[in-house]
Amino acid sequence: MTYKTIVVHLDMSQHAHPRFELALRLARQFGAHLTGVYAVFTPDPRALYVMAGTAAYSTHEQLRMERRGALERLFHAELSRAEVAGEWIAVETPARLAVPSLGRCADLIIAGQDDPNDPESYVGDYFPENLIMSSGRPVLLMPYASSVTSPGTHVMVGWDGSREATRAVHDALPFMRAAQTTTIVTVNGAGGELRPRMPGADIATLIARHGVNVEVKDIEAGADASIGDALLSQASGIGADLLVMGGYGHARWQELVMGGATRTILQSMTVPVLMSH
Structure with missing residues (x-):
């Protein structure tokens, strides 16, 4: 057995980039196809309707779209540089549903621990727990406070x-x-x-x-x-x-x-x- 398909969860948190770098290294090490699943917190539609009318919300959403675009461009550029096959998937459905579903067709899922100091790391209640319990696949969780960047020695x-x-x-x-x-x-x-x-x-x-x-x-x-x-x-x-x-x-x-x-x-x-x- 080896890992031939790896799914990595990506979001707007400060940990998304190092998490992607780890996933890229592992994909190259094991000769795996790498799927980046971009999934962030999805507010309740009623709350979204109220927030959408505020200038602060519009500015915040514009910033998030710019950061999402930058992350997607980085994803494709780094895959090309590392000569790793892969694809980018951006989902609108809640991360707690989308990531386990897409992860079931993978050998390994890579995700991050919730970081209480970074609101953008929140994609839903008990996301790591739900991913472990419902995906049916091994989940590699990266801690938000750790110096380990290349595990497995x-x-x-x-x-x-x-x-x-x-x-x-x-x-x-x-x-x-x-x-x-x-x-x-x-x-x-x-x-x-x-x-x-x-x-x-x-x-x-x-x-x-x-x-x-x-x-x-x-x-x-x-x-x-x-x-x-x-x-x-x-x-x-x-x-x-x-x-x-x-x-x-x-x-x-x-x-x-x-x-x-x-x-x-x-x-x-x-x-x-x-x-x-």
Whole structure:
């Protein structure tokens, strides 16, 4: 398996350009077709009608259109320079619907973490969570506060033997085969977890058969410790530049409920994270 079709979500945020640069590097590395999906926040039509009559709104929209045009021109120019096949798709439908739908025909989706300091990064409530849960594809999320620009030299896998973690491991194999080192990390005792976990050595054996340089690390944490925090701390401690893990959650009525470790990682990630559900 490798990544032959990559979808990257683009918007008006300050992180769109570096996110595109990462996607371009990965497309070139894996020989993939790159689709840039431009999707921004779509206001309620009634609110849009009220806002459209104001001079401030008109000025803002004109600025956004100019920035969108500049981003599209950059996209095509950089694809040509890198000799990467790709296409630009601008959608008017909400990003929470459009990006998962287009991403289902890809091997990998690249998106960004919500940045509370950049209003343009907001494209809808719980966008990253919805993307992970509904796309059916691995999602590589880039943190808004990180110095990592080219992940994959040292991959760390958060392993608990679950279906989601198993899916993530197999989805991340192209990264692990290219990495210098992959570390399988199991967290024991945290979060009051009592069910038996599958030993990390078992999945490490499978990964090694794919030509991956892999090692296993079991860490102990107190019953009151957060698994998400333990994983982030371990990633920092070993110098990992990509965290791979399962994305846990379910829909409850109209509410999206994420698992504790998943929620912590999505809120506090310090390295790029590849999640699969």
